[in-house]
Amino acid sequence: MSEKPEKLIDKKGIRLDGRKPDELRSIKLEVGVIPNADGSAYVEHGKNKILVGVYGPREVHPKHLALQDRTVLKCRYHMAPFSVQERKSPAPSRREIELSKVIRESLQPSIFMEYYPRTMIDVFIEILQADGGTRCASITAASLALADAGIPMRDLVVSCAAGKADDTIVLDLMDEEDKQGKADVPVALMPNLNAITLLQMDGKLTHEEFESAVNLAIDGCKRIYSMQKEALKAKYINVKEEAEE
């Protein structure tokens, strides 16, 4: 284990990785990365490396889960054994089961579920490397993969966390800030609908701090939202170039 730093923010207000309090880590988003999947996306968010594949709408398995008036959304958040410092058992942990549930519930409001009765949509999220904020980066990528699969959606879902490191409200916590910070508030948003679809918190915040953390996270979401749209467009720009050759 590495030594715990004494302070997460120095006197000049700069964080351990050189960021200002309201600065995002570097983010790379790519769409259509898995040839076999109906839709897919890859995200690098700080040191997070996450791959999402979407299959469907397809036949429901097991059949009794089918709904007569809408599709069934399934979601599996899974961490690779090598994604963290100490090897993680590949069996799903209680944390992964909870995260699969909250991620599914954060994506579902964006999908026109009633368009595909008696079918199901599978979202598979694999964390190849974790660096704090995996659930947020997963949601951002999963929403892109759903769009890439051509599933009609009300809006993209984008997610980002804010929190408290030492005594400052900061945006987009990395691993050390997540573990040693005083609070973590992951938020998922459909920006055009002003709708929060995921909200969690742990730590300790006054009501004023909570309000500013939520606002900061929303601001971060909106910045990632424009990158999301660019990533979707980029796929089609590339296709066009290939066709012209």
Added chain:
Amino acid sequence: MASVVTRVKQKQIAQLIDKEKRVDGRKPNEYREIKVEQGIIERAEGSARVRLGKTEIVVGVKVEMGEPFSDTPNEGVLTVNAELVPLASPSFEPGPPDETSIELARIVDRGIRESKAIDTGKLCIEPGKKVFVVFVDIYVLNHDGNLIDASALAAMAALLNTKMSNYEVEEGEVKIKSGYMQLPIKQHPITITCAKIGDKLILDPCLEEEQVMDARLSMAIDDDEDICAIQKGCAGYFTPEQVIEFSKTAKEKAKQIRKELDW
């Protein structure tokens, strides 16, 4: 078929809530009656039964010796588990915990852990080797909605009721002495849950209201009136304004319940 009935019901319940009324006659921000009994299971180190209207939860606490986590060698360990016992509802089935019970356990766990309700530093026997492990087992005995708040209350009530054996360490051996000591408690988190139905927020949803709610939001409030844990649930959404509005409602409600319970 179920969903057709639910949609008719949803409209009915939403229309009522629009007029500031609810199916069971409560006001939007009104809780059902809370009854707390402690020490109901003698074999457990701590226990409590909470009734929230017709929702009934029993929590048993067992304290055993075990190993600490490697990143917190000087602290005791908290483990929370929830069982949705099949006798409590026609919708519960026997079998390994599903995502609902895992989520319930983890929400209660987060409220206790993040508020630092248990003084885990005092549960260390030998740093890095031996600590007390506190097992909190939540048993849902009747499901009539808002299992989260009822379970969080029952867990806290059971922890407040927990007595563990006195011990001394002699040449590296832990010896149990006669007498008991109280589990060290620092905070008393209270979890407040709201349901969003239509565009309105109501507190403490009953089962009928839960079946038609769009989304759910829970906040754990500690003794300093700060927020220490939040969980949004269900496939609906909240506007940022609703979230902030609810954080203020939760603070007021927690204060009121804290006063009633004298915590």
